[in-house]
Amino acid sequence: MTSSEISLEAVSSVSQIQADQWDTCATPSTDPGPDNGLHPPASSGFTGNSCCRSTTEYNPFVSHAFFAALEASGSACARTGWAARHLIARLDGAIAGIVPCYLKSHSQGEYVFDRGWADAYERAGGRYYPKLQASVPFTPATGPRLLIRDGVDTEPIRGALAAGLVALCDATEASSVHVTFAPEQEWKFLAENGFLQRTDQQFHWHNEGYGTFEDFLGSLNSRHRKAIRRERREAVADGITIHALTGGDITEDAWDAFFDFYMETGSRKWGRPYLTRAFFSLVGESMARDVLLVMARRNGRWIAGAINFIGSDALFGRNWGAVEHHPFLHFEVCYYQAIDFAIRRGLKRVEAGAQGEHKIARGYLPQTTYSAHYIVDPGLRRAVREYLGRERRYVAEAVRELTDAGPFRKTGEPS
Structure with a gap:
C-alpha cells in the first residue's frame, strides 16, 4: 500500500479498536473551551486539562465506552442478533474513519421500521x-x-466509508445497509x-436561553402553563x-432499582428488554x-426512574420504568426534570427519544430525523x-x- 491509499477492514468487536483511536474519530478534538461541568469519558482521547471540553459537540452514544458497554454486557452481540462488523478506514496504517456497524438477523431495537419491507421481500x-x-x-x-x-482530508475518507459499506454488504451477502439517525449532512452525502x-x-x-423553569413556562400559553404546574404538583x-x-451519586443500589423498572416496562412494551443488568454497571x-x-x-424505596445521557449540547432521554404508577409521575421524571436539568446546565436541547405526540403539550416540538438505505x-x-x-x-x-399546534404563545397572545 502506498502512503496515499486508503485501506478498509471490518472488525467483529469494538474491543479490537483502541479507545483513544475510536474516540478521536467520534469526537475530533479542537481547541478546548472553558469548563462547563461536562466531560468526555476517560477513554475519549482528549489531551490537556481533563476539565476542558472540545468545542466539537460531544455525543456520548458514539463513544467507545458506550459501544464497549453494549457489547461486553451481552446486550449487542451475535447471540442477540447484533454481530459487530465495524468498518475501519486506514490511512498510512492509522485509523482515519470508522462506521459503527452490525450484521443483523432481525429488525428489533432500531426504531426505524423496515419490517414491512422484509415481509414483502420474503413473500x-x-x-x-x-x-x-x-x-x-x-438508541434512537x-x-x-x-x-x-x-487532520485528514474528509472527503476521500467519507467516500471510502460509503463505498466500504456497499462492499461489506456484498461480502456478508446482506440484502441491504441501513444508516439510521444520521445527521442531515451525512444523509445528503449518502444519497x-x-x-x-x-x-x-x-x-x-x-x-431559548431560559434562566429557570418558570422562564420556560412563561413562554407557553396560559392553558398549557397551568396544566404543567398542576401535573408537577x-x-x-x-x-x-x-x-x-x-x-x-449513582450507586449499584440505584442501578438495581432502575433495572427492575426497565425490565417491568420493557417486558410489557417489547416482550424482551434489550439491555442486560451488566450494561448499566459498565456504563456506571x-x-x-x-x-x-x-x-x-x-x-x-425507589419506585420509578429515567436514564438520560449528557452531551456537550444536549440531554438525551432514554429509558423509563416504574413499579408504582402515580398520575403524571412519568411526565415529571422523564420530561420536566430533563428540562430543569438542561436549563441549569445551559444545554441547548433535550431529545426525548422516539414517538410520543403527547410530548408536544409539554413543550417538546417535532424534529425531523434522517436515515439512509442501500438496497441490493x-x-x-x-x-x-x-x-x-x-x-x-x-x-x-x-x-x-x-x-403549529405547539403550546407556545403566539405573537400578540396575552400571557
Missing part, C-alpha cells in the same frame, strides 16, 4: 436477513455515523452515493420525592459523568424508493402541522 421469494445496520444499538438518537478523525433517503420525526425541547403527591443522580463505571438518573422515591435487489429498491418519496412528504406535512 416474493427474497431473503432480507442478514442486513447491515450502521447505528447505535437500541441522532449522531454521526461516518466517524472521521481530525449522493446511491443510498435512499428516509425521514421520520421525534420531539425535542429547545432552550400532583406528580409528587403522596409523599414522592425526586432525586437527580449523576457521577458518583466508564461513563458516570455522562449519565443523569432521575429517580422517584416513596416510603423509603433492484426490484425491492424501486418499490422502497417510491414508498419513501410518499413518506417524506407525509413527514414534512406532519412536522409543520404539529409545530
Whole structure:
C-alpha cells in the first residue's frame, strides 16, 4: 500500500479498536473551551486539562465506552442478533474513519421500521436477513455515523466509508445497509452515493436561553402553563420525592432499582428488554459523568426512574420504568426534570427519544430525523424508493402541522 491509499477492514468487536483511536474519530478534538461541568469519558482521547471540553459537540452514544458497554454486557452481540462488523478506514496504517456497524438477523431495537419491507421481500421469494445496520444499538438518537478523525482530508475518507459499506454488504451477502439517525449532512452525502433517503420525526425541547423553569413556562400559553404546574404538583403527591443522580451519586443500589423498572416496562412494551443488568454497571463505571438518573422515591424505596445521557449540547432521554404508577409521575421524571436539568446546565436541547405526540403539550416540538438505505435487489429498491418519496412528504406535512399546534404563545397572545 502506498502512503496515499486508503485501506478498509471490518472488525467483529469494538474491543479490537483502541479507545483513544475510536474516540478521536467520534469526537475530533479542537481547541478546548472553558469548563462547563461536562466531560468526555476517560477513554475519549482528549489531551490537556481533563476539565476542558472540545468545542466539537460531544455525543456520548458514539463513544467507545458506550459501544464497549453494549457489547461486553451481552446486550449487542451475535447471540442477540447484533454481530459487530465495524468498518475501519486506514490511512498510512492509522485509523482515519470508522462506521459503527452490525450484521443483523432481525429488525428489533432500531426504531426505524423496515419490517414491512422484509415481509414483502420474503413473500416474493427474497431473503432480507442478514442486513447491515450502521447505528447505535437500541438508541434512537441522532449522531454521526461516518466517524472521521481530525487532520485528514474528509472527503476521500467519507467516500471510502460509503463505498466500504456497499462492499461489506456484498461480502456478508446482506440484502441491504441501513444508516439510521444520521445527521442531515451525512444523509445528503449518502444519497449522493446511491443510498435512499428516509425521514421520520421525534420531539425535542429547545432552550431559548431560559434562566429557570418558570422562564420556560412563561413562554407557553396560559392553558398549557397551568396544566404543567398542576401535573408537577400532583406528580409528587403522596409523599414522592425526586432525586437527580449523576457521577458518583449513582450507586449499584440505584442501578438495581432502575433495572427492575426497565425490565417491568420493557417486558410489557417489547416482550424482551434489550439491555442486560451488566450494561448499566459498565456504563456506571466508564461513563458516570455522562449519565443523569432521575429517580422517584416513596416510603423509603425507589419506585420509578429515567436514564438520560449528557452531551456537550444536549440531554438525551432514554429509558423509563416504574413499579408504582402515580398520575403524571412519568411526565415529571422523564420530561420536566430533563428540562430543569438542561436549563441549569445551559444545554441547548433535550431529545426525548422516539414517538410520543403527547410530548408536544409539554413543550417538546417535532424534529425531523434522517436515515439512509442501500438496497441490493433492484426490484425491492424501486418499490422502497417510491414508498419513501410518499413518506417524506407525509413527514414534512406532519412536522409543520404539529409545530403549529405547539403550546407556545403566539405573537400578540396575552400571557
